[in-house]
Amino acid sequence: xxxxxxxxxNRITKTxxxxxxxxxxTKGHDRMYWYRQDPGLGLRLIYYSFDVKDINKGEISxxxxxxxxxxxxxxxxxxxxxxxQTALYFCATSDPGTGDETQYFGPGTRLLVL
Amino acid sequence: xxxxxxxxxxxxVPEGENLVLNCSFxxxxxxxxQWFRQDPGKGLxxxxxxxxxxxxxxxxxxxxxxxxxxxxxxxxIAASQPGDSATYLCAVSNSSASKIIFGSGTRLSIRx
Numbered sequence: 381x382x383x384x385x386x387x388x389x390n391r392i393t394k395t396x397x398x399x400x401x402x403x404x405x406t407k408g409h410d411r412m413y414w415y416r417q418d419p420g421l422g423l424r425l426i427y428y429s430f431d432v433k434d435i436n437k438g439e440i441s442x443x444x445x446x447x448x449x450x451x452x453x454x455x456x457x458x459x460x461x462x463x464x465q466t467a468l469y470f471c472a473t474s475d476p477g478t479g480d481e482t483q484y485f486g487p488g489t490r491l492l493v494l
Numbered sequence: 495x496x497x498x499x500x501x502x503x504x505x506x507v508p509e510g511e512n513l514v515l516n517c518s519f520x521x522x523x524x525x526x527x528q529w530f531r532q533d534p535g536k537g538l539x540x541x542x543x544x545x546x547x548x549x550x551x552x553x554x555x556x557x558x559x560x561x562x563x564x565x566x567x568x569x570x571i572a573a574s575q576p577g578d579s580a581t582y583l584c585a586v587s588n589s590s591a592s593k594i595i596f597g598s599g600t601r602l603s604i605r606x
Contacts, residue, residue, distance in 0.1 A: 384537075413594075422498070422583060422596035423538075438593070470537060481526050481545070481587070483594065485537035 383407045384486035386471050392492045393461050401456045401489050403471030411474045412454040413483070414438075414446060416467040423470065429454055461493045496521045498586055500597035508605045509576060515569040515600050517584035522562045525587040529558050529569050532581045532599070541582075542569070574604045 384405045393399050403412065410431050415423040415438075425438030427446040435448055443465060447455045458465055471486040497520045507513050517527070526545050530538040542551045542558040544567070550559040557570040567584055583599040 415596075420503075420598055422598040423585075424596070425594060472538075482528065482540045482543050483538075483585075484540070485530075487537045488535075490535075 384471060384473055384484055386469075386486040386489050388489060389487065390490045392494065394494050395462055397461050399458050399461055399491075401458075401469055401471075401491070403454045403456070403486055405452050405471075405473045405484075405486075407473055407475070407484060408451070409473035409475035409484070410451065410477065412448065413472040413474075414444075414454065414456045415470045415472065416440070416465075417470060417488075418467050426456065461491075463493045466491060466493045496524075496586060496588065496593075496595045498584060498595050498597040500582075500584060500600050502600060503598065504601040504603070506603040506605060507574060509574060511574050512570070512572050513574055513602075515571070515582050515602070517567040517569070517597055519565045519567075519586050519595075521588075522565055523588070524562065527558075527560055527567050527587075528585045528594075529556075529567075530583045530585065532583060534580075538583065571602075576604045576606050578602060579604050 387402045413428045414426040417423045424440050429435045429448045432448050445457045469489045472483045474483045499518045528543045529541045532538050544551050544560040555572040560567045581599040581601045585594050585596040587594050
């Protein structure tokens with residue numbers, strides 16, 4: 381089984397709808413991240429969390445919110461989706477306290493907002 | 495503000511060649527630098543991570559170097575194979591390791 385899973389893998393929604401993207405990890409990592417990827421722009425950080433009680437805005441947090449329900453779960457919400465939020469969304473985890481600085485990514489969620 | 499640039503955006507080489515991918519960054523106060531591979535429609539896989547105090551890291555046919563003073567990193571791929579075809583991204587972490595800035599990637603195609 382994959383260490384970092386994302387649901388759904390694909391989602392089509394309409395402008396104004398509220399949607400939630402979910403991320404779960406079995407790596408036992410404290411840190412979790414949400415990124416979006418747009419063609420030609422690389423990945424940009426939306427939100428990150430260093431533990432259940434610590435949530436921080438990233439580079440492009442406007443229009444998004446997150447919830448860290450448990451160490452293993454980090455959800456991203458779009459309260460009122462708009463077409464320019466169409467993108468590929470990635471969740472990632474890391475645990476530098478173990479001496480491993482590497483970020484581990486989920487398979488991504490492809491979101492289309494009509 | 496940290497900016498990460500990868501040039502070229504796309505590269506096509508014949509199988510068997512050695513090649514170098516480039517990454518440059520504007521702020522030398524980095525914590526570490528990572529190279530990732532991304533296959534179409536897939537997530538990112540970490541290839542190599544270089545701490546700010548290190549000069550290079552090696553894994554198999556891959557070698558990544560870091561020159562903080564000049565704001566550059568290179569990923570060297572030896573004896574390229576068609577299976578190496580993918581997009582390669584570099585990413586730098588800031589001094590507190592809380593913000594990771596990605597380059598836009600180099601799309602590599604190895605011709606059989």
